[in-house]
Amino acid sequence: MKIIYQISTLIVLFFFSCKDDPVEPISISDRRKALAAIGYNVITPSYVDFQNSVNGLIAETAAFADNTTDHRKLNRLKEVWLQCAISWKRISLFESNPANSQFIFDGIYGTPDTLEVKKILNNIEQNIDSSYIQGLNPNCKGIQTYEYLLFGQSKGDNATILELFADEIHGRRRSDYLLSLSKSLKYYADRGIYKWSAGGEDYVNKFIQADGAGSDGSISVLVNQMERHISLIKSERVGRPLGINNGGQPQVNALDGKWSNKCAELLLGEMDAILAVYLGHKVGSVNYTGLNLLVNIVSANSNNPSLSSEIENHIDSVYSKTLSISTPFDRALFSDRESVNELYQELETLEGLIKNDMKQALGL
Helix, strand or coil, X not given: CHHHHHHHHHHHHHHHHHCCCCCCCCCHHHHHHHHHHHHHHHHHHHXXXXXXXXXXXXXXXXXXXXXXXXXXXXXXXXXXXXHHHHHHHCCHHHHCCCCCCHHHHCCCCCCCCHHHHHHHHHCCCCCCCHHHHHCCCHHHCCHHHHHHHHXXXXXXXXXXXXXXXXXHHHHHHHHHHXXXXXXXXXXXXXXXXXXXXXXXXXXXXXXXXXXXXXXXXXXXXXXXXXHHHHHHHHHHHHHXXXXXXXXXXXXHHHCCCCCCCCHHHHHHHHHHHHHHHHHCCCCCCCCCCCHHHHHHHHHCCCCCCCHHHHHHHHHHHHHHXXXXXXXXXXXXXXXXXXXXHHHHHHHHHHHHHHHHHHHHHCCC
């Protein structure tokens, strides 16, 4: 019996001595490489772009306020508003991160309370300026409230927009409201730059240094944000207007960009954030690497070695299916439901790849 016990003990010891120590599939250097690309090439420059777009919005709003009958100034203002909205979309994915910058996002893109906004316009005893705007609820300020005030029910028609400014008193108050809204956005844009830049609170390096494989690491947070972002685009930007959970009845009022009729452009702005994080560079840049590097590393010897290209292909497909919808979304919900539904299905596929395949591959 003693001999059997000793042999058993030796077998157990041999088994544990031969067992490899757990090795993380992704090295710290690779994780930091991806995070550095995202931090320096995507996040910080995107905040600079947002700051520049806000400064442009302030300047063009002031120019239009000086002459609210000028079509050229109005066209320019419409363009810079869209640039500002898209710039925000490209950084909205980063509202949750290890540096916890959540506080700077209040009041940037809330759904406007149109009744309350009308009350503000009609209350001629109250001056509208930047300090007054700062004290308002988030649903009375921000980029979407600006859109509602500028476009109204015009869908972008200049003649209809200019009528909103024709009344001397209420037209001036509308102009004051728009200018004050644009100036209030500057606070958030400047605050974001200060928080993320190396010359400020240096969130970018804190973001890169949070390179652990745990749930509080930047990679885990980013992937979770990608999943939530795709889910939001699928469910809120496409699914709800399409009537997915409403018996198939379209809900035009649920569209993002319904006043400006720029739904597709705004949706693609949000997709730009997904693409930038995955590839590690802003739209239009090249030769960088992001989360795709890590997916390539872990999937190379897996059952799905083409996972990275599969994810990228489905991201590209969302772009192509969005651009293939030739009519404005508010009409396409009725006249081209098949194309909008194909976009929804593509987003659902991409959501599944990120939620299941990508997270599983990265061990999240």
